[in-house]
Amino acid sequence: MQQPREPELNFNQVKKDINLVDLVLTLGYQHNRAKSGSDIEKGKFHTFDYKGKPGLDQVIIYKNPAGDYLYFNRADDRDKGSVIDFLKHRIENPRIDGVVATPGKNIWASVIENAKRFLNLPAAERSTSHQLQQRIEPLQRGDTYVPDFLRKTTPLTDTAYLMHRGLSPETLASPLFTGRILNHVHTGQTKEGRPYKFVNTAFPQVYQDSIVGLEIKANGFKGQAADSLNSSALWLSNTNSKTTTLVVAESAIDALSHYQLKQPTNALYASTSGQVTDNKVTELKRLVENNNLKTVKLALDNNLEGHLFDTRLIVGLARPATPMGIVRTLPGLITVAIHSVQDEPVSRLHREAKAYNQQVLESYRKVAGPEAVPGPTLDIELIKASKVGDHSYQFHVPKRLETLAAFNQSLINAFPMVARVELEKSKANDWNDQLKEQLKEKSQAVGQEPTTAPEQEPRPRRGPRL
Known part of the structure; x- marks a missing residue:
């Protein structure tokens, strides 16, 4: 007697039968309660780390107004969508156990085979999340995801570090930099149990018009906020109706120093935060094209590494x-x-x-x-x-x-090139060094002690991320 055929599984049935939260928990993702939602118990965006390690894989799950569970990945803007997209992306980009390509079948058939494997698991091997699902509220109009590190930022009021680096109140008040420099508040307790609070300076890092990280600086310290996606992001100033030139510096401090020294009226500033990657070059090209910029000034450090960065940027800015x-x-x-x-x-x-x-x-x-x-x-x-x-x-x-x-x-x-490219080097190692030397010379010319004597830019130090 012929066995009855198993009903064909299609994408609509997969979306109906597989809850995305249950799937990721079964695959080994762990719910990061500290970074989920507007508070720990109840929120709209929930973070899941593979094996508890965001560096392996991390997805953020939410419920749309229709009640469907969707996800996105902050590290890859293509990695987003429904349970179908989740499986497809991990088949095409293997990085977790339990989702694999099916030999001899195309990507869509492989998605179905992985879905079948999950649905056929014994109940004891499948995680369920009824209580967690109840806590995930549907998004409403205007709801947006706010990374945890941004919740610790405030508008710029403490300018002590910036003033210490020789930057003037007039520079910091320029409309070019409104909202582009923040304070980052870090609190905690010492080993002895005494509370402490640090107010640092933070420079938002932007990728495709979204803030994806923070470069944090203070006297004797510089680093990245936890979960920052620095490899693709740039710090950017604002633009205005006169903007025709992109000025690229290695750090936001150098960009601000260049502005104070040169006072351009037509510039958009970008900082690579100390590294030049292929993704950053792509973002710079996108800025040039989207803003119809005519000139790119490469104002990176006047040292060997800065000149190597110049080479990398020039070859990236060549026409196709x-x-x-x-x-x-x-x-x-x-x-x-x-x-x-x-x-x-x-x-x-x-x-x-x-x-x-x-x-x-x-x-x-x-x-x-x-x-x-x-x-x-x-x-x-x-x-x-x-x-x-x-x-x-x-x-x-x-x-x-x-x-x-x-x-x-x-x-x-x-x-x-995609735009006119010019090389502009500081007279010192970098633009902040040149600014400091100029301030020192002015002070000595009038017989005064320098009002600012910023130290050298500190090297990144290892330690807890803020």
């Missing part, structure tokens, strides 16, 4: 017709690959590289003597070029400050 990138990084050398169907830009870059090499050679012979034969000592200081395929070239650039500065300018001269 001439893709380029850093394909190799060694302790003393970087390799930049360029694909160009037009010969002239490559020829120009090659000519300017040869001109730089000639300057290096002449400088070498001034010391070594005109008859000196170039050897390995000189060879490693020269920019070298090679053709590696049809319309494909590589330039090998020594990691020296003056070499990178020359090569970066030559890249800008030779190739079209």
Whole structure:
């Protein structure tokens, strides 16, 4: 006798039969009560960490006005939606146990197979969450998710740290920076049980128009707020009707210092928070395109790392017709690959590289003597070029400050960019150092002690995240 066929499972049935909260709990996610909802007992957004570790995976579940359970992932704006999306994304991006691709089947069939596996689990192996579900209230119009770190921020009133860094009240009061600098209040208890309270300075980090993190600074300390997504985010100033130029600095303090020194009227400031990633470059390009900006000023630190950041940003800002990138990084050398169907830009870059090499050679012979034969000592200081395929070239650039500065300018001269790109370096290591030196000189000129003597930018220190 033929066995009756199991009813076909479709997406609508999956959404009806599988509760998203039950599914994530069964898969090993843990409810992070401290970060869920407007208070611990009752709230609208509930955080779940895989195996209790947000670094492995984290989803935030809520109920829409129709009563459907949906989720999103702060670390990936594509990872959001229904239980179908949850399964699909984790099949395509494996990172948890219990959700896997089904051999020989496409992604949609794999979603159904994973749903079946969950529905066929014995009741004892499935987690249920009736009480938790009752506490998750449906969203109403205007409800938005507020990260835990933002609940600890207040409008900027304590400016002691910023003043200590040489920034003036006029700079901080500029409409460019309204709402872009906050105070972050950190409270706790000492080992002896005494309460304490720190008011730090916080710079919101923005990704696709949403605040996704905080860069926190105080005298002797800098770090990121817990759960910050710094790898994709930028600190940004406001714009105005005159904005035509994007100024990119390594830190918000440097951006503010640059403004105080230069007083531009047409600038949008961006800080990379000390690192330049592919995601940050993409965000900068999006800013240029969305705001129809005409010029990008790279005002990163005047040191080796700052010049390397320049290179990374320049290759990222090249027009799509001439893709380029850093394909190799060694302790003393970087390799930049360029694909160009037009010969002239490559020829120009090659000519300017040869001109730089000639300057290096002449400088070498001034010391070594005109008859000196170039050897390995000189060879490693020269920019070298090679053709590696049809319309494909590589330039090998020594990691020296003056070499990178020359090569970066030559890249800008030779190739079209998404906007006009300019290099602007401070006279000191960074713009805040230059501001401090200027304040010191002014004070000495009038025979006064400097009113501000900010210390050097502290290195990030390990410890509890705020």
